[in-house]
Amino acid sequence: MINLSQYQQLFDIDNTTERCKKVNDTMDQFWKSELDQLAGELLGQDYRIATYGQTLVTTYHDSLNPKYAEQKKDTNIGKRYFAQIVRKIGNKEIILLTLEFNGVEQQMYVYTELSFYQVNALIKSGQLSTELSELDSDVRVFARTSSFTKNEIERSLLEQELSAMVKPRIRPWIYFGLAIPMEGNYEVADIIKMLNYVWEQTTALRNYALEDRQQNAKAAHIMELIASAGKPYSVSLFGHSYQIYYGALETDKSNVREQGFTLKREGQTIVQGTFYYGEYNERKGLNKPVLAVDVGGSNHIYANVSVLLGDDRKEWWIQKSFKMMNHDNEALKHRALDLLRQHGIPVRNENEYLTGTYINSEQRFEEDLTEIKGRFACAALLFAHVNGRGKFKFLETEDQSTVESEGNSIDDDNSNEIIEYISNFDFTVINETIQNSSLTFDKDLILDLHLNLTALDEKHFVILSGISGTGKTQLAKLYANAVYGLSYGADNPYLSLIPVRPDWSDGTALFGYYSSFEHQYIMTEFLKVLMHAHEEREKPHFIVLDEMNLARVEYYLSDYLSGVESHKEIPLHNRNDLEEIPGKISIPPNVYLIGTINVDETTHSISDKVLDRAFVMTLSDVDLKTFWSRVEDGVRLELQNEFTFLKKLNSMLTPYHLHFGYRTMNEMIQKMSRHLTLEVEYQLARKVMLDRVISEKVLPKLRGDDRITELLVELKENFTEHLGEESTSLGHIIRMEKELARYGATQFWR
Template identity: 40%
Template sequence: MIQATKLVDIMNIEDTTLRNQRILDEVQPLARRIMDSFIAKYSERDSYLLQLKIHTHEQTIKTTIADSKNPKYAEKKRHYGNKGFVELIDEKLFESPLYILKLEFHLESREIRMMMSSDFYPFWVFSKKTQVHELERMVDDLHNDLKIFTIEETKNFIDKNEFIETIANYIRNKRKPTIHIGKILTLGGVIEEEQLIEQLWDTYQKLTPVRSLLEKEAVEHSQSLLLMKDIQNNVEPFHINLFSKTYEVRFEEEVKKVKTNVYKQLFYIYDQDQLITEGHIGYFTRDPHESIGIIINKHGYIFSQIRKLLSEESYNWFIKKSYRDHGRHDENQQYQEQTIEELKNHHFRLNESSAFFVGTFEEATKSFTEPITKIKERLITAAGIFADVKGFLTFPKNAVYHIEIPEEDEEIESAVEEYSSSFDFTNIMDLVDQSGFTFSLDIIRDFYLNLTSLDDKHFVILSGISGTGKTQLCRVFANAVYGLDYSEENPYLKIVPVRPDWMDATSLFGYYSSFEKRYMRTEFLDMLLQANEEKDKPHFIVLDEMNLARVEYYLSDYLSAVESRKPIQLHNIDDLKDVPKTIEIPHNFYVIGTINVDETTHSISDKVLDRSFVMTLSDVDFSSFWERLEDKFKKAVEMEWDLLLEIHLNLTKYDLHFGYRTMNEMIRKLYKNSMLPEELRMEPLVALDRVVAEKVIPKIRGDERITNLLETLSSLFSEKFKESSQSYKHIERMREELDRYGSTQFWR
């Protein structure tokens, strides 16, 4: 017998720790007991139940209890703890679990839920024209007892006759909710456990059409992921021939998670030992199908679905490159023709649709007929050609080289990049967390609020010591708004370095040259014109090191226009077509300035400060930095790390500390030294002495207030590096100069 009132009363406990402990002690054992009884009673009728793994909510509850006792997380976890559940999961497929049946006691809504849950992607796949008939069959076979819903509160159920259209609406609105299908019972009064067990069996049977559909999709998804895994695991370096030269391609073994359902594997293109450019293979595990992309120098050139390779006994993989820049038909056609010509010059096999051959995949063996190295070679070679044709990367050109291609052909459609934006803070924070940078919640939240709190004005200034990631923060945030990885090119972000000779507004807005009879446009103006054309998308402009020139001189027109909402006069030439006479600052235009404060920069006037939010990024979290550092670097600098932190701590007391950039560059030099042959490399402490002397000490300067700092560093360097070290000698010389002149710096 279940006393529902006793369970529901748990929600009256305000203390997070006590509430979750009651759920752990009372609700979870109840759910587990009922599920165990269900399996024991009905597994003889359906042995499949014995193959399922039992997953419970217990570990999550324990984590919540621990976090609720930690002041750092207590506020965030205050409302956690409103349910307990047990779920049966089929994990036989590679990275494609099927959530077969969940029994959930949702205390807050006073409901008992028996349901099967799925992420949105399988229904997206089956909503396609070629497969929608299977989704229609599932809907027709779905019992009327079962509810379809997407939100935790279950206030609004989806009518099964409207389910397919609802899926289409979610796709149009770029929403991907989890879909739940099952029974909802009231949690009230006295409930017989045996009745719940029977209801579970009834629900399980009625979910058969849903289970069949999701299992079919999961099999295809799993096979596609296995193929991706095979491609990822082959990291053997190889050579590619591009135009007049042969280059070596080397891969990182680690495949990094960029965001949910997106991974990347870095590769580097070398000429001898000189790095020419870097790129990555993007693995898109759900979009809604599985695809791979080849990105070089931050631009994507090839995107192709993987699941198609599994659709035939022997599939000939062809990819067509299409150029589809809006409003540039003639230019697109020119690129297309040049691409086809270069593919022919490189002896790629093309079919009648000018798609190029990649390889043949055999369904029986689940493998390519050629080594995967050859497949990757063709993909990266083609991407290199496309990069050169588009002008984003230029390779030397004299001769061409032969690439062997089998004699099979078939057309395959190409993918086109689309950009959609969202200022949903939760999604932005998740993407920032996955970026590999060490920006805290406090920094990202403050930056988000400063940029978005005013509807008609978006102007933020980032101040702080060099190397704390001011420019990186702008890029990672803007890319997160568009759901992009930090390394990807964002057409709605422009970073403009400020020059010391900027004296007026023409530095930003350009001017009409009567000598050349044309308007001299700037990057700032180009982005502003684009923002006025695409007002549904946010546009970010970063004025990097904005106080190298006097900000109030060159930014005055922008500040006045934002304040008055009046257009800016650009010119008065009647027959000038490409630039309007006036331009407004639209509400989707976000301006961010980064500043450093030293003897080479100008102070910021009150006129500018009054119209902006000013953030200071000087705090450095090297604990998080270390956690995110690749293992190969950790192993190389494990011994030196503590000493670097000690030096940093001493410098921090005098606001002379260094940022992430300096730390990263020092670590990379130490790692590179450790990779040299043993007889040629520096001893670890000698190498550390060198990087400290080269990257840290040159920034130390001051008057008698840094006397104690120099004494501390002198003792530290004498102990760790010895008095013959470069670091010790520099510090001792600076101490002598401080005694003699009253101030000192690294530079003589």
């Protein structure tokens, strides 16, 4: 007999340590055994039982550790328990059936789950209404709202509510099953009957999810093959020789993995692009595996991978269309396909090109993978050349008119719709987008920035302070792009990065001025954004003032601060012959201003007038552990010892506020990694290269008075041990010690 009321009492225990232990001891082994027996009867084999037990055990031990006890004290962990029957297909597991006791909602759930993308696919195919009609009336539908909560949706409204989630990029899991209040007694056999009942009721939905997962696994294998082709690709484009180099495939953090590539000519970087290997079309909420390729942050290829799946040999013909406003898209398409022909890529029907042939029975491509991947990269580069996105152009002998793009996105090139930028300030969506990037930022930091920018209805002004290289500008760009569902590298027409100049001394630096000499109004990027923000009031516009304290902030920003506080218009001019420039302009509430500052001898302090009107965030903590986990596996293997020492060096510098950020670490790692690619005869000893990057990237910022005496002693000991007595870095430290003893202060520079 199971007493659900007693289960609820366990979930209601205030102390996290006690709660996790009792929930685990009471439920885990019992329900794991019961579901194992049930799964054996239902499936026989090819399954495993997943439970919440490991999380409970980990939280229990962490709560006993003084290092983590405080942060674990007030969590909801341990206020629920679940056991699931799961099956692995490809490299991912699919949950077939779940029994959940939820103490937060005080409900016992039995359900089968489908992803938002799977249910949306059923909507698009018209199958959802049929599937729902075959369920008994007591089978309910829920959408996940958080780890511990669900929201019930009326069946008749399910299609409508899910369709409304597509544009704001809300992607909850959908559950089909039963919900029972956590009270009263139940025989174990009765709960098992409920599990059997839901299993039978959701057979069609479960089979659809299994088939979909199998298809996705096959598509993922195809993309894995293409991603694995890492050899440089040499190609002649417009009569010039180029080389295409591929970067590392990013760790799988979401349904889209990224792999950068670089086009070079004689060692010179021409342009960079990215391969995207996606399990879903996240923007449209479609359950369609895709391979996309962009150049310079703008998408040019969007290929449906599932068209290759079948029982026979499949040629991968990809349709190409252009969808740019105010341009002859047919002419652009013909020009692009003609260029593909000229460069050896087969074309048919004047709208399709061939990338390769896949043999399903052998799960391989007929052609060499390097050639297939090269075709994708070259096609994207030629498309970028034709439509002018990112203003990228190859050198060619014949004249080509420059075409400007009205927008860019990872979107379906077979569609004729104009690309629409949709903003969404839902923190869950923003955080997931940022966490799925290759950059390293803590969730609490992202949350703080989000609240600082959105807490006030009409004023959005944040200052990001900290040592150089901690990613202040990257964070600002990453957040702005995440609001629009864009990756970090994508172009965002609603984001302007404005470097501050030291000679800015008044408001004209931002708002411009009328030049009597030139007889025209001198426009600025800042003013352009304000005018555009007035035109598109429903769109948030982000402005990043980079290194804003290179000039005196209170001088050039005073008009802006006054306009935000007073809600009054800022005068620009008093002329009647300037139709395009208004005489006055206000600061609309859809403008979000982010300033980045470094504090050193080259910058100015920020006055109280400015500080009182902004949220000031400090980015000085550097999470090198997470940074290192996102570095390519091969690099981590080769440079683990060097990284360990650099991490130790950073910890020595941190108490003195002399530590370095992600940029410095990344550049040192890149140089040492590039050094190891040279022929052996040209390589230096590894500790010599480590010594050089330290002396070139870390020590130049070393300075101070007698307060750094102990630091210099510690550095000298460690450099002697790890770099050697002849090292350049040790020489600098010995010299600085002598200068400190003589003058009472020292610095790297002589």
